[in-house]
Amino acid sequence: MIPYGRHTIEDDDIAAVADVLRSEALTGGAAVGRFETALAAVSAAPHAVVCASGTAALHLVAMGLGLGPGDAVVVPSVTFLATANAARYVGADVRFADVDPDTGLMTPETLEEALARPSPGRPRAVIAVHLNGQCADMAGLLTVAERHGLTVVEDACHALGGAYRLDGIRHPVGAAPRSAAACFSFHPVKTVAMGEGGAITTRDDALADRVRRFRNHGMTRDPGAFTETAQAFDPSGAANPWYYEMAEPGFNYRASDLHCALGASQLAKLDRFLARRRALAARYDRALEPFAPLVRPIPRGPTEDDGWHLYVALIDFAALGQTRARVMERLRVAGIGTQVHYLPVHRQPYYRALDPDITLPGADAYYARCLSLPLFPDLDDGAVERVAATLGEILS
Template identity: 75%
Template sequence: MIPYGRQSIDADDIAAVVAVLQGDRLTDGPAVERFEAALAEATGAPHVVACNSGTAALHLAAMALDLGPGDAAVVPSITFLSTANVPHHTGAAVRFADVDPDTGLLTPETLEQALARPGPGTPRAVFPVHLNGQVCDMAWIAAVAERHGLAVVEDACHALGGGARLDGARVPVGAATASAAACFSFHPVKTVAMGEGGAVTTRDAEMAARMRRLRTHGFTRDPALFQADAQAFDADGVPNPWYYEMAEPGHNFRASDLHCALGASQLRKLDRFLTRRRALAALHDRALAPLAPRLRPIPRGPSEDDGWHLYVVRIDFEAVGRSRAEVMRALAAAGIGTQVHYIPVHRQPFYRALDPDLHLPGAEAYHARCLSIPLFPDMADADVDRVAGALAEALG
């Protein structure tokens, strides 16, 4: 079976995890800081906060921005559930934005439309999603956000290694030069795997410090932040070694040294992983060209500098005369794994009950045609031909 995505684990990755197992610290140890330093180098961001998932990364950013009751966050409807659920969990309203029907990306136009549409809460943030690894037009989204007083949090969970064009120069995804923060996932199907893991990058030192507290229940051992001085210090003014304080509640969002050791080892191979993913994408382009017009790859996004997390095709199922489920079952029978990324979140029962009349035609059109086919570094060139042949047969 060729899955749609899979981690690539080598002997050096295993050795890195074994070294932690043989050491003294399985969590809260030096491997976390080493991973954060490696991701800072890869993204160009001065501050990195590692955590236990991409969802936790989004949650930390939303909490650090004080999103809460009375606020609203704009979220594109084509994304995973967590992008919308996170602002909801902080008490903010979610205002869904439509997307480009061919790329699935939030655009400046669909952002403006979402802001103009009446809804609960005052918009305070926008969460652009770099879907499939394709990077949104961050220069224009940042301009719209600035005009409306919105904080920008990039959902970059698909886009590690990609880049945006800002002021004529390439800026790595995660540098956070056009946003308050960028959030990453290191789930096994992502470009870099930690098993489960995530991180937030930012250029704001105070935001980073607050997120580090929030990922560990909100407490601190920093004497400079202590408020209950009588308990915090001994008679000589020296901090008591057992003392800590919690000024605001947080969560247990920490990443362990085991996960971070794997993540740091994987980051050393990021360039190789991306080179292979891009080569496979080019092979897919050529192998699938004869299946047009009933099947076409999604067009390249505005940055044309993608992270290539997923390879997605658009299929005119009506013209083919087969449903998507039938095509997916036929491919599975041929040993080809596929997936759909994603069901529009505004159609989920919970959110549909909040706004039953919301219609987002771009999101509906993208969802109706999209199918993710295999893309991961350990694929062989021959696997691409096998996928193309299976698709041709499944489509009749």
């Protein structure tokens, strides 16, 4: 069976984890810092804070920015649940933006539409999602966000290794040159796998400090941050060695040394993994050409070096007289796994109950046609041809 996505684990990855198992620290040790240093270098950001998942990363940033009740966060509807849920975790309202029907990406125009739509909460932030590995139009989105006084957060869970241009300068995804932060996921089907894991990159020193505290219950052991001096210090003025403080509660969102050792080993292979994913995406583009216009790749935008997490084909199932479920089942019988990314979040029951009248035609049009085909570094060229040929036979 060819899955739609799969991690690539090699002997050096296994050795890196085994070394941690033989060490004295399984969590809270040196491997955490090594991974953060490596990720900061890859993303060209001063701070990288590793955590338990991409979901945890989004939640930590929402907490770090002080978002809460009375605030609204604009989120594209075509994304994973966590992007919107992170706002709800802190009590903020979610305002869904429509997307381009062919790329699934929020655009400056759809962001403006979402901001103009009457909805609970005062808009304070927007989460720009880099979907499938393609970067959103950051220049355009930042222009709109800055005009409205919004903080921008990048959901880069699909886009590690990608890049975009601002003011003529190429920025790796994660550099966050004018965003508050970027959030990453290292789930097994992502480009770099940690098993479970996530991270935040930022240029904001204060935000980095806050998310570090929030990932560890809100605790600090920094004597310079202590406020309860009578219990924090002994008569000589030295900090008591056991002492810590919690100014506000956080969560146990730490990542272990086991996860970080695997992540650092994988991160060293990022260029190779990306090169293979891009080559496979180009091969899919060519293999699907005979089936156009009823089957076609998502259009390529102006961004640079897309970090292809997913390869999505747009299929006009209605014109072909076939249901997507039937096509997926026939592919499965042929040994080919596929997936749909994503059911628009505004159509989920929880969010539908909050805003039953919302209609987002771009998101619905993208969802109606999208199908994620197998894409991972170990996929061979012949498998791409087989997937395309089998899809063509089924659709014919």
